[in-house]
Amino acid sequence: MSETAAASAEMHQSSTGLPSRKLLMWAFIGSECMLFGSLIITYLVYRGRSIVGPYPEDLLNIPFITVTTFVLLMSSLTMVLALAAVQRNDMRQGKLWLLMTALLGLVFLAGQVYEFTHFVHEGLGLTTNLFGASFFLLTGTHGAHVFVGVIWLLTLFVLAVSGKLTSENAETVEITGLYWHFVDVVWIVLFTIIYLLV
Amino acid sequence: MENSTAEHAHASVKTYLVVAAVLGVITAVEVAIFYIEALQPVLVPLLLTLSAAKFTLVVGFFMHLKYDSKIFRGLFVGPLAVAILIILAMLALFGVFGGGGGAA
Numbered sequence: 001m002s003e004t005a006a007a008s009a010e011m012h013q014s015s016t017g018l019p020s021r022k023l024l025m026w027a028f029i030g031s032e033c034m035l036f037g038s039l040i041i042t043y044l045v046y047r048g049r050s051i052v053g054p055y056p057e058d059l060l061n062i063p064f065i066t067v068t069t070f071v072l073l074m075s076s077l078t079m080v081l082a083l084a085a086v087q088r089n090d091m092r093q094g095k096l097w098l099l100m101t102a103l104l105g106l107v108f109l110a111g112q113v114y115e116f117t118h119f120v121h122e123g124l125g126l127t128t129n130l131f132g133a134s135f136f137l138l139t140g141t142h143g144a145h146v147f148v149g150v151i152w153l154l155t156l157f158v159l160a161v162s163g164k165l166t167s168e169n170a171e172t173v174e175i176t177g178l179y180w181h182f183v184d185v186v187w188i189v190l191f192t193i194i195y196l197l198v
Numbered sequence: 199m200e201n202s203t204a205e206h207a208h209a210s211v212k213t214y215l216v217v218a219a220v221l222g223v224i225t226a227v228e229v230a231i232f233y234i235e236a237l238q239p240v241l242v243p244l245l246l247t248l249s250a251a252k253f254t255l256v257v258g259f260f261m262h263l264k265y266d267s268k269i270f271r272g273l274f275v276g277p278l279a280v281a282i283l284i285i286l287a288m289l290a291l292f293g294v295f296g297g298g299g300g301a302a
Contacts, residue, residue, distance in 0.1 A: 030273050037284060074222075076221075188249055189253065
């Protein structure tokens with residue numbers, strides 16, 4: 001596909017006059033609200049109903065998870081900085097912030113892997129009790145979304161390095177950003193519900 | 199040719215930095231509140247309010263919903279409202295509000 005054709009495809013608009021890909025991403029995010037809503041309900045309904053331990057208050061490490069939460073919040077900042085840079089065709093900054101966002105996402109994932117490993121060593125598995133089942137399902141689904149986001153960001157970074165991502169593709173970066181920020185807002189809710197409202 | 203994303207006025211980099219700082223401060227306040235014994239009776243509404251504030255800041259500024267088309271807002275807020283209503287209905291159904299739960 002030539003560059004002109006690629007830019008044309010990039011800017012395809014729906015009958016609403018809005019970019020169709022962005023419209024689709026918002027519809028997808030709407031459906032994701034329902035998905036995470038159902039998992040949050042499951043967690044809340046089962047909260048405090050485990051008949052065997054370990055219980056959340058025995059395991060949850062608030063200071064540690066506060067740090068990883070802060071890391072994910074800051075990745076949202078680097079994501080908007082990446083978009084702003086690409087929009088003004090500053091690809092050097094754009095590449096830097098895209099890579100930084102992916103790295104912060106990886107730090108968050110590393111924290112989650114550490115937490116999961118620690119919980120398993122403490123005797124909490126997916127089938128140990130209601131807390132284990134609902135906790136791993138909810139945070140694991142979120143972690144899978146972060147993982148997909150990191151792969152997506154690294155793909156954009158590679159495209160930018162190879163010169164295939166320019167300011168003409170700013171909408172692609174914006175759509176990636178919408179997904180990434182959504183993953184962030186889901187964690188804002190999960191951090192409060194799982195860790196602070198023990 | 200101008201990109202469609204440029205049609206909407208987005209926030210400035212300075213605004214993004216301020217929003218990120220506010221998000222960091224709110225997170226610190228949330229954790230501080232969690233450890234203050236005197237605030238335990240109002241912990242739930244307080245934390246939910248702060249969490250909602252962070253949620254709104256990210257969606258409004260970082261996701262540009264504050265500046266973007268109302269159609270995007272509808273696509274997000276509609277399902278979000280349905281999800282929240284279903285959560286509240288299920289919590290009521292399972293007696294969480296009435297203290298019907300609790301560890302066995």
